[in-house]
Amino acid sequence: MLRGKGWGISFFDEMTGQGSEIRSPYRDYHEWFDREDAARIQRKTQQAEAFFRTTGITFNVYGQDEADERLIPFDVVPRIISASEWRRLSRGIEQRVRALNAFLHDIYHRQEILRAGRVPTELISRNEAFLPMMMGMDPPGGVYTHISGIDIVRTGPNEFYVLEDNARTPSGVSYMLENRETMLQMFPELFAKISVREVSDYPLNLLKSLAACAPPQCQGTPTVAVLTPGIHNSAYFEHSFLADQMGAELVEGHDLRVVDGRVAMRTTQGYTAIDVLYRRVDDDFLDPLNFRPDSMLGVPGIWDVYRAGGITIANAPGTGIADDKALYSYMPDIIEFYTGEKALLPNVPTWRCSEPEHLKEVLDRLPELVVKEVHGSGGYGMLVGPAASKKEIAAFRAKLEANPRGYIAQPTLSLSTVPIFTKAGLAPRHVDLRPFVLMSPQGITITPGGLTRVAMTKGSLVVNSSQGGGTKDTWVLED
Amino acid sequence: MLGKTAGSLYWMARYLERSENNARLIDAGFRIALTRSNTAAAEWRSVLVTAGQDYAFKQTHQDYNSQRVVDFMLRDPDNPSSILSVVKQARDNARTARTYLTREVWEAVNTSWMTLGALLKRQVREDDLPDVLAAIRQQSALVRGAFSGTMLRNDGYNFARIGTFLERADNTARILDVKYYLLLPSVAHIGSSIDNVQWETILRSVSAHRAYHWLYGTEISALKIAEFLILYKQMPRSLAFCCEQMNDNLGLIRRTYDEETEAVRMGSAICRERLSRPIQSIFDGGLHEFITDFLRANAALAQQIERDYRFVE
Numbered sequence: 001m002l003r004g005k006g007w008g009i010s011f012f013d014e015m016t017g018q019g020s021e022i023r024s025p026y027r028d029y030h031e032w033f034d035r036e037d038a039a040r041i042q043r044k045t046q047q048a049e050a051f052f053r054t055t056g057i058t059f060n061v062y063g064q065d066e067a068d069e070r071l072i073p074f075d076v077v078p079r080i081i082s083a084s085e086w087r088r089l090s091r092g093i094e095q096r097v098r099a100l101n102a103f104l105h106d107i108y109h110r111q112e113i114l115r116a117g118r119v120p121t122e123l124i125s126r127n128e129a130f131l132p133m134m135m136g137m138d139p140p141g142g143v144y145t146h147i148s149g150i151d152i153v154r155t156g157p158n159e160f161y162v163l164e165d166n167a168r169t170p171s172g173v174s175y176m177l178e179n180r181e182t183m184l185q186m187f188p189e190l191f192a193k194i195s196v197r198e199v200s201d202y203p204l205n206l207l208k209s210l211a212a213c214a215p216p217q218c219q220g221t222p223t224v225a226v227l228t229p230g231i232h233n234s235a236y237f238e239h240s241f242l243a244d245q246m247g248a249e250l251v252e253g254h255d256l257r258v259v260d261g262r263v264a265m266r267t268t269q270g271y272t273a274i275d276v277l278y279r280r281v282d283d284d285f286l287d288p289l290n291f292r293p294d295s296m297l298g299v300p301g302i303w304d305v306y307r308a309g310g311i312t313i314a315n316a317p318g319t320g321i322a323d324d325k326a327l328y329s330y331m332p333d334i335i336e337f338y339t340g341e342k343a344l345l346p347n348v349p350t351w352r353c354s355e356p357e358h359l360k361e362v363l364d365r366l367p368e369l370v371v372k373e374v375h376g377s378g379g380y381g382m383l384v385g386p387a388a389s390k391k392e393i394a395a396f397r398a399k400l401e402a403n404p405r406g407y408i409a410q411p412t413l414s415l416s417t418v419p420i421f422t423k424a425g426l427a428p429r430h431v432d433l434r435p436f437v438l439m440s441p442q443g444i445t446i447t448p449g450g451l452t453r454v455a456m457t458k459g460s461l462v463v464n465s466s467q468g469g470g471t472k473d474t475w476v477l478e479d
Numbered sequence: 480m481l482g483k484t485a486g487s488l489y490w491m492a493r494y495l496e497r498s499e500n501n502a503r504l505i506d507a508g509f510r511i512a513l514t515r516s517n518t519a520a521a522e523w524r525s526v527l528v529t530a531g532q533d534y535a536f537k538q539t540h541q542d543y544n545s546q547r548v549v550d551f552m553l554r555d556p557d558n559p560s561s562i563l564s565v566v567k568q569a570r571d572n573a574r575t576a577r578t579y580l581t582r583e584v585w586e587a588v589n590t591s592w593m594t595l596g597a598l599l600k601r602q603v604r605e606d607d608l609p610d611v612l613a614a615i616r617q618q619s620a621l622v623r624g625a626f627s628g629t630m631l632r633n634d635g636y637n638f639a640r641i642g643t644f645l646e647r648a649d650n651t652a653r654i655l656d657v658k659y660y661l662l663l664p665s666v667a668h669i670g671s672s673i674d675n676v677q678w679e680t681i682l683r684s685v686s687a688h689r690a691y692h693w694l695y696g697t698e699i700s701a702l703k704i705a706e707f708l709i710l711y712k713q714m715p716r717s718l719a720f721c722c723e724q725m726n727d728n729l730g731l732i733r734r735t736y737d738e739e740t741e742a743v744r745m746g747s748a749i750c751r752e753r754l755s756r757p758i759q760s761i762f763d764g765g766l767h768e769f770i771t772d773f774l775r776a777n778a779a780l781a782q783q784i785e786r787d788y789r790f791v792e
Contacts, residue, residue, distance in 0.1 A: 053593065054586045056574070231574045240577040250578050254792065255483050266482045268634065268788040269736055 012156045012416045013428050014079065025082040025477055028194045033077075033426075041421055044186045045076050051185070057178055059234045059465065073470030074179060075420040076186065079431060079452040083479040089160060089435070090446050092345030093150050095335060097437045097444060100167060100322050102338035104144040108134045108318060118333045123326055128375070129168075131283060131318030133290070137307065139316040141213040141441040146278070146314035147206070149173075149434045149450075152345070154416040161348045161413070163432060165328060168320035169280050172451040172471075173436050174238035177202060177245075179451075179473040195478035197448035203245030205438055205445050210276045212440035216309040217262065222275040224248045225265060227256075229281055229297045239280050248278070258301040263311045276312040277302075283317045325408050326352055326374045349411060353404040362409040363400065366393050370461075371400065371409045384461060386412050415461055418472065420454060430455045432463050433474065449474035480579065485638045486790030487576035491588070492642030494569035498562045499619040500650040501530055502612045505552055507683040509608060512545045515676070522680075523548040529657045529684075532560050549608065554599040562615060563599050566592050579635045587625040591618035634735050637728040638788070644728070645781050648721035651708055652777065654684050656770045662701040663766065675699055681708075685716040705766065706758040718773065722750045725780075732788075740787040745780045749773075 012018065015026045022030045049071065052058070058069035081089070106112050107124055108131075114121045124130050149170030151163040180199050184191060207224060214222035228239035230252050243250035255265050256274070264271035279286065285295040290303040305311050321327065329350040335343040351358040353371075362369060371383040383396040400407055417428035435450030452472040453463035463469040508526035512519035520543040527533035527548065535558055536551055554563045570592040577585055595618060603611050630636045655662075661677050678699050682688035685708065694711075695703050712719045729746045733739065753773055761769050785791065 054590050055582070056577075056585065056589050231571060236574070240574070244578040249481055249484075251481065252483070255481055257792075266789050266792060268480055268482050268485045268638075269738065270789070 011414050011428070011430070012154065012159075014154070014416050014418045014431075015426075017157065025080040025085070029078065029080060029190070032190060032193060038425070041076060042423070045421060048074055048076065048182050048186060051182060052178075055178070057174070057237055059237065072175065072465045073456050073468075074182065075429075075454055075456075075470055075472045076183070077419050077421050077426065078183065078473045078475045079418045079433070079454075080475045080477065081449065083477050086448060086476045089152065089345070090448075092160070092162075092343070093152075093435055093437060093446055094444050095339055095341065095344050096150060096162065096165070096331070097145060097148055097439060099331075099335040099338045100148065100165060101143065101145050101439060103334050104167075104316070104319060104322060105142065106338070107321070108137060113334065113337050116337070118337050119327070119330050123324075123330075124321070127321055127324055127327075129283070129318070129320035129324060131321075133303070134316070134318035139213075140215045140309070140312045143213050143314075143439050143441065144316040144319045145322070145437075145439055146210060146213060146316075148315075148437045148439070150437060152433045152435065153348070153413055154431075154433075155414050156416075160345055162331070162345050163348055163413075164325070165322055165331070166434070167315060167322040169282070169315070170434070170436065171235045171238055171280075172434055172453075173202060173447075174241040175471050176436065176447070176449070176451045176474065177241075179471055183473045194475075196475045197478055199447050199449060202436065202447045203242060205447070206242065206278075207246040207248070209438040209440040209442075209445065210278055210312075210314055212442050213312050213314065214275045215312045217311075218275040223273065224276045224278065225251045225274045227251055227253070227277050227279040227281050229285075233280075235280065242278070253281075253295075253297045253299055256299040256302075258299065258305055261305060261308065261310055263299055263302050263305050274311060276314060278314045283320060286313070286317060324374060325350075325372055326354065326405075329408060348413060351409040353400060353407040353409060358409075359400075359404045362407075363397060366397060366400075368412060369409045370412050371396065371407050374406050374408060380466070384412065387459075387461070412461070418452070418454065420456065420470075420472075427458070429458070430461050430463065431472070448476035480635055482789030482791070484576045484579055485635065485788050486785065487572040488579060488635050488639040489642035489784070489790065491569050491572035491576060492639040493646040494565045494572065495588075495619055495622055496643050496646040496650070497560070498565045498569065499616055500647070501552060501560070501562055501565070502615040502619075503686055504530055504654075504684055505549060506609075506612050507680050509545070509549065509612075510683065511676070511680055519543070519545060525657045527552070529653045530560060531653070532558060535560070546602075546605070550602055553603060553611070563595065566595050576635070581625070581629040583625040583629045584622065587618075587622040591622055594618055632731075634732055637732050637735075640728045641725055641784065644721040644725040645777060645784075647716055648718050648725070648777055649774065651685060651716050651718055651721070652770055652774050654681060655705070655708060655766075656774065659766050659770055662705050678704055687714060687716060690714065702758055702762065705761070709761065709769075710754060710758055719750075719754045722746070722754055726750055729784075740783075742780060742783040742787045745776070745783055749776050749780065 015023060015030065017023045052071050052074060058071055103113065113119050114124065145167045147170060149166040149172065151166065152160055153163045154160050176199060210224050211222040224246065225248050226239055226243040228236060228250055230236065240250050249265060251265050256263055259271045262273040263277065264273045281297045284292045285297040287298050287300060287303040288295045289300045302311065306313055328347065329352055331347050332343045351362050353359045353362055367385045369385045373381040385393065415430040415432065418431045419426035420429045431452050431454045433450050433452055436447050438445040452474045454470050454472055455461060455463045456468060456470045504526050508522055511522040523543040523545065524533060527536050530552065532552060540547055551558055552561055555561045556563065558564060570588055573580060573585060573588040595615060598611055598614055658681050679688055681704060682691050691707055707714055707717065709718045711717045712723060714720055726746045729743045733743050753776065
């Protein structure tokens, strides 16, 4: 049994399970690893880093010198999921994304779920991500969540939980693709020996999926473009990568304007209409005429074109409400309400600090809980009770008491570990998983696996890249 | 393609060309400063004027000290034309146009930015300068090689090529602009060794001293140097060569787009009206006037290209 240092909690290791026996999905890999020369793997690791740098797979950390482009650490030991585990996961993910989409349609139309009293009204009405302008709007194809990322954690051989839903603008898919590319270059022999499901068709599936949601005014083959805030955005690499892989134009707000009722991009030969815009810009910045007037990132008037059926915006405006962590706690009810089934993948038990009894319990047990901001992301503004000092806990207690509505709390999960390669050999580190889900009127496509994020520091439970987390290639094995 | 992308490819190429040209200018200036210390200050000044950096230099510096001029031109982050700044701008433009570049070209540009960033992190010692300048030229050659070996010959390729030749023509013309007095007939008759060194400097600034001698033998004359740099079509940095290439690329774009533009017309006018005449007639009309007029026409063409192909709104 592996033990996290000073935590007193036992962890499930995905390679070695509860003991020293190698779990079956990892058997072939482990056999290969045992026979490999550690120095060779070390060398490959350095090569991988050089490869990421020259390719420019870097991200900018906000608030730091822009010249300081960082690499997300990459670990060469894959995270491996068996075919049967994946079948179970993907059924649960598909169910969840269908429910999310049905929920979004409902709250922007008849709001049955609020009338039925299954979700409190103020959770919607007081939510900043709720866009009243979307009321009664029908996005082309009825799709709200064209692209979503469902964060999953594991705590045991058969225990998976959904930790978070990302329907606003989930990022990281380029790392999923480049990690695989890197592994194929470094260890081609592994892929000859072990049958791993492909991920490389993601960009093509994304293009097909977006094109299938073309707006009513589209004529002929839909023109797809990716909207980026520009080269200084932390995810710019991903934006250009996806545009490149799809063969779509990568546009910024100043490339676009409304011409003859369509959103059009300025080409060397004049303006050309865009049918589907995969935007990596938040709702607030989409249209300075209709949202934030100071936004330089969007397109004046795009909202009116959208309403008139002249363009598809992916994901649909107003989708971000699904990322709300207070709403998250209602997901089991939401799934049941729209699908008539129990949730296949459970939520992590969640205390809503807005409810007095919940708050009391949370305050009593603060040193053992994880507390998160309702609207937070990126691992910022959270308290990991068992890892925090007395002083930090006291400070957080004050924040929590001042604004209980702004927080939720969860038990500190004993996240599973997967070994990483270190100079001293394999060493367990905590991981999570973000599978990427595409939705179109033709159905849901989930790329086998997803992005495995790993906390590179011993004992750490924070996997976010902005906090020093790394990534791994994720393998789903063929049957 | 997007107008912005065309503009980014064009500017990426211009900046890359500029970094290489500036490295050459520094090299030529450095050589003179080493061998003839009494004229070093004047020489550095003319290098700065040629590179369009004299005004900025004088804002922050008192005199033309070799070390300080070199540092300013190589790595001053506040100098938008320093090699470090220019390479960064080339890379920013390449990032903006990333989807139009092959992986090889992007990696070459990115590697060049990383390599030069590391080389120019600290002040370069005089002994190391030749190596650093060689590295700058080498990086530029690697990008050019990747570009010519892997890019599709489409409109994006042509816009980048136009950027290269516009920038190069501008550079050669500026060298002539600063040094034209050396080439005037009134002083040319002397043929003294002093002038020979100055003329050699001109040729070195365009890395063509060997080519010149190969072509014209040992005889160095003002008329021949001017002819070589202005009209000689086999010399890849001559005005005539640059203009011809630019017109080829503009012509390819015209054919792809099936569109006559003012830029295409202006490009061929430069070749026809200014560069299709014997060197003597250029001297007769005044070398300085010729160069001034050429620089103006070249800049006007650059602006017209930005307008006609919608680089900006």
